[in-house]
Amino acid sequence: MKARNKMRQLINQKGKVIRAVGAHNGLTARLVERHNFDAVWASGFEISSSFAKPDANILSMTEFKNITENIIESTTLPVIADCDTGFGNVNNVIETVKKFENIGVSGISIEDKIFPKMNSFVEKGQSLISKKEFEDKLKAAKDTQIDPDLIIIARIESLIAGSGMDDALERAFAYYQAGADMILIHSKIHNPSEVLQFRKLWNYPTPVVIVPTTYPMFSVEEARNNDFKMLIYANPIIRSSVKAINDTLSKLYSSDSLLEIDDDLIDMSYMFDLQKVKEMV
Template sequence: MDAFSPALRELLDRPGPVRAAGAHNPLGARLAERAGFDAVWSSGLEISASQGLPDADILTMTELLAVAQSMAAAVSVPVIADCDAGYGNASNVMHLVRRYEAAGVAAVCIEDKTFPKVNSFVPGRQTLLPAEDFCNKIAAAKAAQSRPDLVVIARLEALVAGWGLDEALRRGEAYAEAGADMVLIHDKGKSPQPVLEFLQRWRRPVPVAVVPTTYHTVTADELSDAGAKLVIYANHGLRAAITAITSAFDTILRDGRTTGIEDRISPLSTVFDLQGMRQFIEAERRFVAERGPVEGVA
């Protein structure tokens, strides 16, 4: 996407929910765009999993940035970068904002956990930064940005850490005061009720993002009606792919041939289309001269 496109802010100003799908490479980003999603979530979980690694700040900022940049170049919808806990302190946050801005990313999302973080759905260590320290990170992010259209999202982990709704609201208000363009209320419970109550009690003009990974019975429209603006389906593409690939491989090994899966896998023509093969061939015809073999000089 154009590095200076204000498309995400324009989407946030329109009625109804903005829906984002998680991806970990340009192919996944294109599939999300073709399906009709409004934005792509550059998922730390998906990117880590694609490398066979835990989602625990093991990959470096530059590794995650490279993926986000490649996705932003591959699609015309905004890319929202999952930047974990900001890869360090406020100085690290300023660096990441400058780098992600230059990469054409539309938004950066930073969570209020200590660095290094662990995925929110993993039992055990879920340690939050003092709210004042995270406010400094948000203020640093806003001070570092050079594009007014960049959206800085403050991700609230109070419900995940078991600190309760009142603390989530207190922190959300503090982060909004520090300059966050949006807050993301995260939860790992199966009921949407805590998130819906947060939305009901939220009084700031700053929009709210939600991630209904575990409380999946609630619809995007229901969340929007309750006050959510951005709904992120953060890791469903990866999980669907794992199921489909596992089934296909099991069938091939069982049957000794691929006949049993041919009706449920994409034809190569679809792969070529997603790669931009037609455009490649047209460019070759225009710009790459066909020459015969070059004869050597004795």
């Protein structure tokens, strides 16, 4: 089954909460698949961090596309591309959809902030484009896609920017009418009250996605009970990796051999398995 068909089936499966995990290269995507998650989120934050760059549209669309292509080649899971604001205006969105659909993504997420954007958890620099301008972006994306199974996710940043719940709901309705396949409502407070309120007030058929980075206590069961369709674990891989690398380097620096960290290292045979060395002729 093609990944896009699989994604559509997951969305249409009643009671299913899709669990997508952020990855930043082929290796991390393959590990997401090995642990039986449903999808990979080609995370803008993770990819930017892997280049030691801010998540602020520093990397180009082509750089993101190339990394996302490596992710797609490394997994059979559906891959959702975090395309930030679409890398510019309507014309950039058109080009983004063409290129990312061509490499095989199952979904494309774009958000309604100005370009260049700033990561949603940075306190300053959170400004939205007009509702009409983002509607135009969504319509352009839907008009551009060739495969009807490609998912376009409209990410609403009203609660991040401090524009309030009414603005979030007005934008969600406009984006639903513009053809968005899913609505992502983003919140940065440290409990799920905002997203729960949004879900209670959202009475339209477009499925809702959340990113519980700042409210990690929110469970899959709670998501199911409140009719959320997808949970995106956006950045635990890069953050846990940095912690592990820091611990390893600290131990190594204070020791006089590799023996001190040997128990912390995955066996080389596992690495060869991840690399699919046995498939080489």
